[in-house]
Amino acid sequence: MIDDELIFGGDFFDLETELSPDTDKLQLREGELREVAILFADIKGFSSISNLFDSETIHKKMDELMKIFSRCISYYGGFVDKYMGDGIMALFGAKQASEQDTERAIMAALKMQQQLKLYNKMLCKQAGFEAVELGLRIGLNTGMVSVGKVGADREGDFTVYGPEVNLASRMESNAPVNGIMLPQSTMKQVTRSFNFEPVGAKSVKGFDEPIECFIVLSPKFEGSLHHRNHSTHFIGREAELAKLQAFITQSIPLQTPVVHIKGEAGLGKTRLVYEFERANAELAIFLHGACSAISPAPLNLFSSMLEVYLQIQLNEAPEIKLSKLNTAFVKLTANLNEQDTQELIDIKNLIAFLLEIKLDDPRLKQSGTDLLNHLFIAVETFIRHIAKQAAQAAKPLIIILDDLHWMDEASGRVLENIVNNYSHKEDCPTILWVLMSRMEYTLPPYLAKQSKASDIQLKPLKQSEIKSLLQSHTSGKDIPEDALDKVVLLSEGNPFYLEEWCNYIESIPSKELRDFPVPANLHALIQSRLDRLPLALRMLLYKASVIGQDFFVEILRYIESKLHEPKNIEATLTSLEEQSFIFRSLGFDYSAYFFKHITTREVAYQTLLLENRKVLHQLCGEAIEQLYPERLDEFYFILANHFSKADIDDKALVYLDKAASSAARIYNNAQALELYSEMLAMTNISKAKRLDIRIKIADIKWLTGERKQIIPEVQSILATAQQLEAADICFSAHRFLGIAAFYQQDMDAAYTHLTNAKDIAEELADTLLSCIATGNLSNWYFQKQDLAQANAMQEESLELAGKINDTQRQAKSLSNLGMIALARKDYPLAEQYFNSSLNIAVANRLLKEESIALGNLGFTKMQLKDYAAAMPLLLAKLHLAEQMNDYQELLKVLGNISATHQEQGDVHAALHCLERIHALKLQSGDDAGAVQTANEIKELHKP
The missing domain is CATH 3.30.70.1230 (Nucleotide cyclase, GGDEF domain)
Known part of the structure; x- marks a missing residue:
């Protein structure tokens, strides 16, 4: 007879319960x-x-x-x-x-x-x-x-x-x-x-x-063992240090000096600059900035510079940050004249914005290029005043920018603007730019073209130098010669590799030295160091690697509590610091640490099971949400990264959208495109949301010049949106296609799309969309020379902008009305509109609209042949265009200034403007335009 008793035991079928996740307790x-x-x-x-x-x-x-x-x-x-x-x-x-x-x-x-x-x-x-x-x-x-x-x-x-x-x-x-x-x-x-x-x-x-x-x-040969001590001797970079030092000891021309230090990771770029700064601490003023490789926020290069200068840490409360900012600005404005003091006070709120401090300012309510222009000016003004202080102290200003191979688009644009402005102004204090990057990074033209640009390429140390460095590490250790020879071979002249070798060998008992073969590559070398840690230390390091290269103790403590793994975190971190795996962030309240080497963090992270990474990324995201609920906008990029890697698609989508919008807001196009593309790869997105993302990508690509390629994509979006009856997407697609057709001079297609957009806006009863659509149609009628209809629709757009109190749209409409009056040769009315636009722009700090209004006023004076009155208006516009680094507006205003100089008989000044236009066109790749300008220059040279 078969026994009906379960041989597995009564709890055998509890296995399903055992394996099911506990919602109250996560575990690795x-x-x-x-x-x-x-x-x-x-x-x-x-x-x-x-x-x-x-x-x-x-x-x-x-x-x-x-x-x-x-x-x-x-x-x-x-x-x-x-x-x-x-x-x-x-x-x-x-x-x-x-x-x-x-x-x-x-x-x-x-x-x-x-x-x-x-x-x-x-x-x-x-x-x-x-x-x-x-x-x-x-x-x-x-x-x-x-x-x-x-x-x-x-x-x-x-x-x-x-x-x-x-x-x-x-x-x-x-x-x-x-x-x-x-x-x-x-x-x-x-x-x-x-x-x-x-x-x-x-x-x-x-x-x-x-x-x-x-x-x-x-x-081919037998394995051998080696041993060495850690050393921090500076060896093998004396020539490079002397080259840097020459910029301090010799007289420097007025042109902007740029030093580009490049080399593979671990070759000592940071150490070289550290020694340079240490030798000149009393002789120069230093500013430091570094690009981030992790969820880089826009403008992180200059945000980091400000954080270092003001000694601000990321996880400080906003009130502490603001207190430090106020204290710093009190010192900065001490003993300044009224104009300089006011200039610094004017940028204070913008600097606060870069430091994630929220202050009320109309400029911060702007977006896209408008906001970016203000930030351009703020950063440039800040650096210019530091340079002035250095000049007054008879010291050069040295700006050190690290890891440029990770530079975000917005930081690159600010850097370009600053360098270009300094390069052609003879009254600017001298700045020495020390730039560091890996080998794959090439200096952009605006840096490479500087007459004092100089490269310092770090190569692997010579064998004799590595041996000297090795000897300082292994002094007093009984290590076989063949082991030392193999260390020299495998270090490949890289001081970082050698340092990691030293840390590894020092952890091996002397009796084991002749029993272990020498490690063959850096990855496994680091893993072997990690394996020698006690389990508790190793696991904490693994968890910290998920947080990031820099990590907050508060987040680590939250993770431990959720995993029900209580331990003395401070003691564990201290032990890891003593063994040179991590360091405390200097100047912080010791709640922040960073991995000594990026590679160590990467190896630790890659060791985690994929399933465990997901759990830890989830906990990191939840920790940020709970620990910093009032400051989530500071962590959009990081939260998107954590929840995406945790496969929590709903939350990942929310933060990816916020992060992408944040990037697009200040025209960090590459970052925005990357994030939007990541959203499209997700499976939990509705069809309408997917179309919305695609139209946003299309807008960005249109701005970056991919115009012909993107039009079929938007046509496809429109067709799908019509099937889904997604009216808002249909509006955006018609608006896009209308503007595209307008630029292609297909006026019939432009009219059809723009009219459809206007109809949809009215059906949705959306005042902002109606304002935009009406303004676009007005421009169409203006182009068709139907000035009456253009004027009527522009007045309608102005009225709609007033209803929703959109000052930027009001300024745009007033300028457009002025252009219509100008076309009618009603100069007093045109000036009235332009002045009204200018007043709104100045009151609300709308730089683009202010620039356009000034240019239009100057052009109006030119039409009236009042060149004396035109010139100050045009020069004011030139100043704004230079500050914004606005290519198109620079071309327009330089052309008008050149024409005004010609009318005033100043051929030399007119030629100077045309030469600048020629240089700008060459720089932008507009060869045909450059040829045209070159011909104008030749004509002007004729007697």
Whole structure:
């Protein structure tokens, strides 16, 4: 009779409950992602003798061989994962990484072959085994795998999973008997250590493409050990330091000097500049800024400069930030004249905005280019006053900008504006720009063209310099010479690599120095350092890596509380700091830390299982929401990143949208496009929202010049929006296509689209949309010379703008009405409209509209041949256009100023303006326009 009692126990079917996530308690799954060398071996020839001997004898022989092979594996630092009949699987680096894991696996395989030969010699001397010749087939592969325990909690239930494991197994099944086969990717890691024979591409089960394979022949050299102490000696950059120092000691011309220091990560760019600053701390004034690689916020280069100058930390309360800002501005305005004082006071709210301090200011209610222009001026004014103070103290101002290879578009535009303005003004104080980047970054033209631009390219240290640096690290240690030689070889002249070597070697007990091979690459070197940390320290470092390169203790503490893993975080962080993994952020309240090296953070992050990364990213996002609820706008980029990586699509979408809008608001087009594209890749977006994102992308691409390519895309958007009856999207698409047709001189198509847009706006009863559509149609009628209709519609647009109190739209409409009056030659009325537009623009700090109004007033005076009155208006517009770095407006106003100079008989001044126009066109790539201007210059030179 069958027993009806469950043999698994009464709680067997509680497994589903056990595996289901606890909504009140998040937890990390045991395991890691690690770079592991995997070995598969299979004994050949045993099957043929299985029927010749009794089972006990066969078992005994197999046990002998497996013990021999296990000792070979453990001898070289691996461990046996499992025995499989007459096969064995071993892992190297799964539990404890060493930078020679692949080398160790190959050496263990070679040792197994050697031991099998010896075993065969002994075996053939035994009765019945005289004709037996056992063989061994071995396959190897190194790659990223998931490692950890499986099944019930039993010692030894530790294994690895992933495609790289399958590939190692396929290498074994394809290997020749008594051969060791591995794929090309693994061979390349150890090509300096072993000789190989290529055997061509093999079709491997489970892989789509054939894989190039190699057979191990022999080692090239034996592994060795080394040891070193940490050193901070400055070695090998004396010439580069002297070149920098020359800018302090020699007289500097008035042109803007630019020094570009470039080199691969770890070669010492930051250290070189640190030594330069330390040597000149009393001789110069320094400003520091650095670009961010993580969820870069727009203008982060100059935000970081202001934070450093004002000693402001990101996680400080707004009132503390404001207090520091006020104190700094009191010092800055001390002993200044009234004009300079007022100029600094005027930019204070804009500087506060860059520091994420919210203050009431009409300029901050603007968006796009308008807001960006104000920020341009604020940053330039701030730097100019620091430069003035330096000049008054008879000291040069040195601006150090780091990591320019990560510079966001908005920061680049501000930097361009500042450099261009300083380069052609002879009364500006001298600024030395020290710029740092990696090799792949090329200076943009506005920097490279500076007459004093100079490159300092850092190359790997010479062997003698690396040896000197190594000697200072390893002084007092008994390390074999061959180990030191290999350190020099593998450091490849990189001081950072060498420093990491020192940190690793110092953690190894002296008795182990001759038993460990030298690590072969930096990634595994760092992982091996991490593996030597106690579990609690290592796990905290892993969690911190998810927060970012810089991390707040408050967020880390929140994560620990949610994972129910209470520990003394401060003590743990102190221990990590003592071991040089992290540092406290200087000048902070010790609640912020940063990883000493970016690579260390990357290795720690990559070690986390994907599932655990998602949990930790979720907790990071939730921590920010709960810890900083009043300051979420400061974290849009970071929150979008965390929730996106946590696969929490609803929240990710919200913050991605906010982050993209924030970027688009100040025309950080590249960032906005990237974020909108990320939103489109998400699956939880409605069709209407997807269309809205696509139209926003189209607007950005239109602004960046991709006009012809984007029109079919918008036509497609319109067709889909009409099917969905998404009226707001239809409005945006018709508006876009109308303006596009207008620029292409297809006036019929422009009229159709703009009229449709206006009809939709009226159906929606949306005053702002009606205002926009009416203004666009007015411009169409103006172009068609129907001045009466243009005037009527522009007055309607002005009235609508007044209803919603949109001062920018009011200023635009008034200027357009002035243009209509000008076309009618009603000069008094035109001036009245232009002055009204100017007054609104000045009152509300609308720089673009102020510039247009001044230019229009100047042009009106030119039409009246009152050139004396025209010139100050045109010069005022030129000043604004230069501040905004507005290319089109610069061309217009320089042309008008040149014409005015000609009318006044000042040919030299007129030529100067035309030469500037010519240079601007060449710089923008307008070759045809440059030729036209060159011809105008030739004509003006004629007697």
